[in-house]
Amino acid sequence: MPELPEVETTKRGIEPYILGKSIQQLVVRQSRLRWPVPKPLARYLKGQQIERIARRGKYLLLSINHGTLIIHLGMSGSLRMLKQMIPPGPHDHVDLAFSNGSVLRYTDPRRFGAWLWTAEPVKQHPLLINLGPEPLSTHFNADYLYHYSSKRKQAIKAFIMNAHTVVGIGNIYANESLFRAGIHPSRAAGCISQQRYEILVDSIKNILQAAIEQGGTTLRDFVDGEGKPGYFQQQLQVYGCAGNPCRNCGAAIKEKRLSQRSTFYCSRCQH
């Protein structure tokens, strides 16, 4: 369930419990995630203190003094704090146990997530070096999008979901932000005016910001908590709403496949 707001909420949720804490051990029950969990990772981490926690796109970055643990939640991953070790469930693949007895537990049924390591400056890691700007930063603006999309024929929805364009926009927020901006998801990215990109950028920033705030309310309890999704359900205006009346005009919301993804839109409001 991790889109950028959930990753950010996860970061804020676990930070107070692990920042400055020392790692007792790393337990890897299933090392076959998207890439194999590096064999020496446990050795690198043992006895080290978490010095810094950051997020880049949907990557969580936990720094210790000689390197950085890179965590990605994939499609189905989640992290939660346990006050003490409890027996793992079938998809509890990794535990980061701290010397005070608490445990950061990673659960990921589909195993599309990742636990990786780098001893280099983390921004130079191959997975991070080519990422586009953070959507909530000032680097992500209409001027940038307009020029970066120049002459591109790719559909705007695929374009904004591409992490080289901007990080953190998954299928849900791509659908929702295009609806709010009145832009048809199939429109070629290079055929959108700077004025309309202004509206799109505002829509993206507003929706992500709102979702982070909502996520903060329902995902507040990270200790022994489940972190239930669903905070965004009432906010969704098109995603999963095929056949429902459009909130603006009442026409039925349509659904189609666009670059292998379910795409929802109002054909009357979005052009």
Next chain:
DNA sequence: AGAGGTACCTGGCAGC
């Protein structure tokens, strides 16, 4: 270089 398709994996659900 850009665009589109494929692969990784499990669980849930609709349809038969």
Next chain:
DNA sequence: TGCTGCCAGGTACCTC
């Protein structure tokens, strides 16, 4: 009830 097929919030990597 049980089987099959399809779908799911991501994204690197391959081919054309």
